Amino acid sequence: MIRTALRHHAPGDLEEAAALLAAHGERAAVVGGGTVLVPSLTRGERDLDHVVDLRRLGLDELSGTDQELRIGASVSYADVLSAPPFPGAAQLLQVAAGGITGGPQIRNQGTVCGSASYANPSSDMPGVLVALGAQMHLHGPEGGRTLPAGEFFVDAFRVAARRGELLVAVSVPTRPDRIGYYKFKLAEGSWPIATASAVLPDPDGSLTGATVTLGAVSAVPLRLDLAPLLDGNGDLAVPAAEVDGWVAAQVPEPWDDELAPGDYRRTVAGVVLRRALQRAEENR
Amino acid sequence: MTEALPTTTAPESAIPTRELSLTVNGRPCRVVCQDRQLLVEVLREQLRLKGTHIGCLNGDCGACTVELDGKAIKSCLVLAPAAEGSEIITLEGVGPDGGGLDPLQQAFWDNDGFQCGFCVPGQIFAARQLLARTLEPSDAEIREAVAGNICRCTGYQTIIESVRAAAQAIGEGTEGLVPEVDTPA
Numbered sequence A: 001m002i003r004t005a006l007r008h009h010a011p012g013d014l015e016e017a018a019a020l021l022a023a024h025g026e027r028a029a030v031v032g033g034g035t036v037l038v039p040s041l042t043r044g045e046r047d048l049d050h051v052v053d054l055r056r057l058g059l060d061e062l063s064g065t066d067q068e069l070r071i072g073a074s075v076s077y078a079d080v081l082s083a084p085p086f087p088g089a090a091q092l093l094q095v096a097a098g099g100i101t102g103g104p105q106i107r108n109q110g111t112v113c114g115s116a117s118y119a120n121p122s123s124d125m126p127g128v129l130v131a132l133g134a135q136m137h138l139h140g141p142e143g144g145r146t147l148p149a150g151e152f153f154v155d156a157f158r159v160a161a162r163r164g165e166l167l168v169a170v171s172v173p174t175r176p177d178r179i180g181y182y183k184f185k186l187a188e189g190s191w192p193i194a195t196a197s198a199v200l201p202d203p204d205g206s207l208t209g210a211t212v213t214l215g216a217v218s219a220v221p222l223r224l225d226l227a228p229l230l231d232g233n234g235d236l237a238v239p240a241a242e243v244d245g246w247v248a249a250q251v252p253e254p255w256d257d258e259l260a261p262g263d264y265r266r267t268v269a270g271v272v273l274r275r276a277l278q279r280a281e282e283n284r
Numbered sequence B: 001m002t003e004a005l006p007t008t009t010a011p012e013s014a015i016p017t018r019e020l021s022l023t024v025n026g027r028p029c030r031v032v033c034q035d036r037q038l039l040v041e042v043l044r045e046q047l048r049l050k051g052t053h054i055g056c057l058n059g060d061c062g063a064c065t066v067e068l069d070g071k072a073i074k075s076c077l078v079l080a081p082a083a084e085g086s087e088i089i090t091l092e093g094v095g096p097d098g099g100g101l102d103p104l105q106q107a108f109w110d111n112d113g114f115q116c117g118f119c120v121p122g123q124i125f126a127a128r129q130l131l132a133r134t135l136e137p138s139d140a141e142i143r144e145a146v147a148g149n150i151c152r153c154t155g156y157q158t159i160i161e162s163v164r165a166a167a168q169a170i171g172e173g174t175e176g177l178v179p180e181v182d183t184p185a
Helices: A014-027 A037-042 A079-082 A088-097 A103-110 A113-116 A126-132 A240-249 A261-282 B041-048 B102-110 B119-133 B139-145 B156-171
Strands: A007-009 A028-031 A049-052 A063-064 A070-071 A136-141 A143-147 A153-155 A166-173 A176-185 A193-198 A210-214 A222-225 B017-024 B027-034 B065-068 B069-075 B085-088
Touching: A014 A028, A014 A049, A014 A136, A014 B139, A049 A222, A070 A088, A070 A113, A079 A088, A079 A103, A088 A126, A088 A176, A088 A193, A088 A222, A088 B041, A088 B069, A088 B119, A103 A126, A103 B069, A103 B139, A113 A126, A113 A166, A126 A166, A126 A176, A126 A193, A126 A210, A126 B085, A176 A261, A193 A261, A210 A261, B041 B065, B065 B119, B069 B119, B102 B119, B102 B156, B139 B156
Parallel strands: A007 A049, A028 A049, B017 B085
Antiparallel strands: A063 A070, A070 A166, A136 A143, A136 A166, A176 A193, A193 A210, A210 A222, B017 B027, B065 B069, B065 B085
């Protein structure tokens, strides 16, 4: 059981939610799907007086324009998976959601925005959102603001939200890029050891303009522009071993945790990157 | 030596408390709980529904699985106040009214799907969700469906076989359909 005198709030609007978070600062946290925060309270790792529940804020909307999809903070992985196929680059989010660890129960409970807010280096969503150049929509005591995903993830378990701010939605582009996702983990129930999200914008099928974003291999996702590896036609100009060496050199400070040491992550990063690239190339 | 866990020194009377309205296994009920209680704790302690088990309290094992508004969820990951107004089905609510087993439970019984039975809630509710979607699941789909549950007897193979048999029995119509997820009004 949770041993602290926790108070549960389910505010009915964003202003009230932001005011609660601002008033209680470090003593409060947002609870979305609960898959991370609740057990951390049970284990006594988090010591809070207040939790602010998103459930009455109406943030369960998954909506689209012709350029982007907007995923509200209460949208679960199961909601993402049961939606019609996402168009273009946004499809990456659906592919990654299908591989979330923990079985259907966790996919029913866990949310895209919750995973982003937790910012665990060893997780799928940060890398996917950075790869897509997602826009992160925050709301705080001074109103709303939007940040690109690349600026949202500032360090392991740290995001650029200010006191009183919560993530209310993310937007991902639907431009017709080809995408490929590859996740490497050592057991079904494990967090990823390394992930790679390939985004190929060239409509002619070359790798011109291609990026691959590595997740779980460093404190924050690493978005790599493949230009140094390409020839004039936009094809890979170097053999696999050289690609792997180049990738390893892009990871000067690999993420190290109980799942895998940093040098292991750095070593497998190139292989994972190449497999994501291969999937994207097959995804025509 | 381990560090002391954060613990309140406030008296019990100062712990935030509320009354919850829930519909559990088709019956509306009101229950008083502390804000800090987990849904699984309220189901077991206040409502005495011991079919929902406490295993890891970490979202890993699945023994605390229930259906919350029609979705299989791990009730150790839900603060009880977050379930306000919800419809919940626990393992006790799966079988037909008046007792007996539903076709899915029967398939587990017939195929020795369970040894100690601790993981029953997770396996049953995960399988129910799968069979509500398809009655012709592949073995890979069955494995994927039950992946969020840990069977410490390691009886996974008979669990897979039980789900496969349930799908077949329900599909052939000899056993009737899995009960609707929504509770009667």
